[in-house]
Amino acid sequence: MFLFEKALVGSRRYKIWVGALLAYITLAFVVYLYQLNQGLGITGMSRNVSWGLYIGQFTFLVGVAASAVMVVLPYYLHNRKEFGRMTILGESLAVAAVTMCLMFIMIDMGKPMRALNVLLYPQFHSIMFWDMVSLGGYLILNAVITVNALHAEQQDLPLPRWLMPIILLSIPWAISIHTVTGFLYAGLPGRLSWRTAIMAPRFLASAFAAGPALLILLSLLLRKLTRYDVGKRAINGLAVIVTYAMVINTFFILMEFFTAMYSRVPGLTEDFQDIYLGQLVHTSLLPWGRTSLVLMAAALIMLLIPKIRRNERTLAIACGLVFLSLWIDKGFCMVVGGFIPSPLGTITRYVPTLPEIAITVGVWAVGALMITVFYKIALAVNAGEEEPAHAPIAEVAHSVTAIGSAAQASSTSLHPGLMPSGPDGRGAAGKDEQSWHR
Amino acid sequence: MKMTRKEFLKLTGAGLVLVFGGQELAALDRMAQAPGPNGAKPQRRKQWAMIVDTRKCAKDRGCTSCMEACDWAHNIPDIPDNAHQIKWVWNEPVDKVFNDYDVRYMEESQRTEPIPVMCNHCDSPPCVRVCPTGATWKRPEDGIVMMDWHRCIGCRYCMAACPYGARSFNWVDPRPYIKKLNPDFPTRTKGVVEKCCFCDERLAVGKAPACVEACPEKAMMFGDVNDPKSEIREVLAKNYVLRRRPELGTGPNIYYLI
Numbered sequence: 123m124f125l126f127e128k129a130l131v132g133s134r135r136y137k138i139w140v141g142a143l144l145a146y147i148t149l150a151f152v153v154y155l156y157q158l159n160q161g162l163g164i165t166g167m168s169r170n171v172s173w174g175l176y177i178g179q180f181t182f183l184v185g186v187a188a189s190a191v192m193v194v195l196p197y198y199l200h201n202r203k204e205f206g207r208m209t210i211l212g213e214s215l216a217v218a219a220v221t222m223c224l225m226f227i228m229i230d231m232g233k234p235m236r237a238l239n240v241l242l243y244p245q246f247h248s249i250m251f252w253d254m255v256s257l258g259g260y261l262i263l264n265a266v267i268t269v270n271a272l273h274a275e276q277q278d279l280p281l282p283r284w285l286m287p288i289i290l291l292s293i294p295w296a297i298s299i300h301t302v303t304g305f306l307y308a309g310l311p312g313r314l315s316w317r318t319a320i321m322a323p324r325f326l327a328s329a330f331a332a333g334p335a336l337l338i339l340l341s342l343l344l345r346k347l348t349r350y351d352v353g354k355r356a357i358n359g360l361a362v363i364v365t366y367a368m369v370i371n372t373f374f375i376l377m378e379f380f381t382a383m384y385s386r387v388p389g390l391t392e393d394f395q396d397i398y399l400g401q402l403v404h405t406s407l408l409p410w411g412r413t414s415l416v417l418m419a420a421a422l423i424m425l426l427i428p429k430i431r432r433n434e435r436t437l438a439i440a441c442g443l444v445f446l447s448l449w450i451d452k453g454f455c456m457v458v459g460g461f462i463p464s465p466l467g468t469i470t471r472y473v474p475t476l477p478e479i480a481i482t483v484g485v486w487a488v489g490a491l492m493i494t495v496f497y498k499i500a501l502a503v504n505a506g507e508e509e510p511a512h513a514p515i516a517e518v519a520h521s522v523t524a525i526g527s528a529a530q531a532s533s534t535s536l537h538p539g540l541m542p543s544g545p546d547g548r549g550a551a552g553k554d555e556q557s558w559h560r
Numbered sequence: 561m562k563m564t565r566k567e568f569l570k571l572t573g574a575g576l577v578l579v580f581g582g583q584e585l586a587a588l589d590r591m592a593q594a595p596g597p598n599g600a601k602p603q604r605r606k607q608w609a610m611i612v613d614t615r616k617c618a619k620d621r622g623c624t625s626c627m628e629a630c631d632w633a634h635n636i637p638d639i640p641d642n643a644h645q646i647k648w649v650w651n652e653p654v655d656k657v658f659n660d661y662d663v664r665y666m667e668e669s670q671r672t673e674p675i676p677v678m679c680n681h682c683d684s685p686p687c688v689r690v691c692p693t694g695a696t697w698k699r700p701e702d703g704i705v706m707m708d709w710h711r712c713i714g715c716r717y718c719m720a721a722c723p724y725g726a727r728s729f730n731w732v733d734p735r736p737y738i739k740k741l742n743p744d745f746p747t748r749t750k751g752v753v754e755k756c757c758f759c760d761e762r763l764a765v766g767k768a769p770a771c772v773e774a775c776p777e778k779a780m781m782f783g784d785v786n787d788p789k790s791e792i793r794e795v796l797a798k799n800y801v802l803r804r805r806p807e808l809g810t811g812p813n814i815y816y817l818i
Contacts, residue, residue: 232714
């Protein structure tokens with residue numbers, strides 16, 4: 123596999139981390155085999171709450187995947203150079219997140235061995251078919267972009283011209299994946315709390331807050347663990363994006379709140395009460411919904427104060443709160459809330475079981491492993507000759523041009539040579555802009 | 561379970577010889593006489609429907625004959641855990657079935673009266689719309705919402721889509737929980753969704769659905785609602801009936817006489 127050899131070497135700390143992840147993934151896989159053998163009855167899901175943690179995680183991660191667009195768009199369309207070093211991180215985060223989405227879909231299936239039926243008997247009227255098309259397409263787009271961007275950087279060449287339309291296509295495509303995921307819920311006649319036109323916009327707003335928040339945290343972590351620095355301007359720029367997205371998300375939630383509480387239409391009102399207020403009945407959702415709201419409010423206040431937002435330490439806390447609050451809201455409350463009460467008015471408690479949680483954490487571990495490996499490769503490519511230990515391996519593995527360019531790469535960080543050729547036309551200048559550092 | 565129109569008619573003919581009387585036979589008969597060469601669409605599409613007369617049903621409050629008949633006919637497991645139960649036809653109190661109708665001041669005994677609920681075999685079924693594999697579909701010739709347990713991938717999107725809670729998922733292997741096996745009907749495996757099929761296997765041989773036949777009070781009436789001359793249409797013409805959540809536009813085909 124392309125550049126994969128760079129992930130096989132590393133410090134002791136790197137090896138321990140990767141080893142621990144692999145060990146846990148193996149354990150989680152064994153638990154999954156148990157689920158496959160026993161059926162989904164080992165989860166907390168039931169007749170009335172027939173989707174739970176798995177589909178919640180899927181929904182949340184579609185958002186994380188879509189959020190890559192929040193660095194790709196300013197970088198390629200608006201020529202915001204400060205996002206250069208972050209772009210590859212965002213794109214590979216998207217690849218990892220979509221992979222996790224597909225895994226969550228698979229583990230939620232009663233008959234995963236029949237998954238190909240979706241392709242063998244495509245149903246164009248099913249939103250799930252279109253979700254598969256959009257997610258699969260997005261995975262391919264981002265994989266192609268990431269691999270070619272790394273290749274170009276490694277050889278110190280500009281991005282191939284044919285890649286630019288693909289990058290541009292990935293921008294609306296990112297919006298589409300979360301819109302279609304919103305349609306999965308918003309198109310069902312019987313679930314009042316899901317059947318809202320603001321579902322997809324709200325998904326996008328929360329995605330553009332949670333995803334970039336995660337990216338900021340990962341960037342700060344990278345700088346701490348390695349020499350790779352995405353730059354203060356990129357962090358600050360992304361923090362502003364998180365703030366805007368969080369404001370819009372809160373606005374959308376308040377819109378829903380108003381419609382539900384003021385119209386007093388029972389199904390709608392009840393759902394909000396179940397999750398956030400708990401006036402009618404006490405369900406397992408109530409503490410989660412309240413926690414999420416409190417964290418959201420705290421994060422929003424922190425982000426809105428420039429002093430706190432610009433201080434990286436407090437920004438990290440705010441981003442952690444954003445991520446956690448939206449994870450609870452979207453990854454748990456939103457999905458489960460739609461099933462309570464059931465069509466026959468039954469309130470069913472849903473509490474994920476231990477095996478269910480173990481499998482869920484396992485998929486997150488796969489995501490963490492993918493991110494680790496992707497970032498390791500990206501950093502190794504970026505650092506170039508700084509790590510002479512694996513330079514020979516790279517030379518053996520790649521073509522003559524690769525060897526040539528490796529010798530040519532003498533600066534501490536390689537030039538990506540990216541030429542933004544967005545609609546603003548600024549990219550045409552090209553050559554002299556090759557000095558940007560990714 | 562799938563069959564061509566020709567096979568269906570053949571079996572229907574065999575059924576006519578075999579069987580006891582009833583309005584559904586007349587309906588089947590009319591369909592058999594429908595014009596058109598083999599493979600051509602019948603001029604009028606059939607839509608099987610059912611009327612549940614809750615007043616007759618209420619005569620014997622503890623009665624579970626319809627459910628027992630269905631459970632045996634379709635190898636439905638008796639799973640003790642509520643969360644994992646499989647239900648094709650089952651009882652729910654009136655105020656839960658019609659929780660969007662105003663039944664507040666109804667007499668307690670009437671309000672909590674258990675009445676049978678099942679798949680509504682909707683005119684525009686949301687479960688069929690969302691199914692990503694076509695494992696559930698609306699049969700064109702008679703409007704039954706069918707289920708292919710061999711194609712279902714167990715994604716449970718149909719369960720989220722059904723506004724009636726009429727679909728069940730096999731959370732565990734159902735076979736150990738089947739009390740008495742009916743060798744003429746398939747059992748299911750863990751990981752697939754199932755629901756009431758309006759006894760398509762019995763209709764194919766000219767029999768009425770098992771629940772209709774089993775009801776001691778004759779509280780269930782079955783027939784073709786697209787046939788203006790059918791007995792079911794006569795009852796619908798003369799009585800005020802309720803359907804579950806008609807405002808959703810799904811067009812349920814189970815009618816309740818209250």
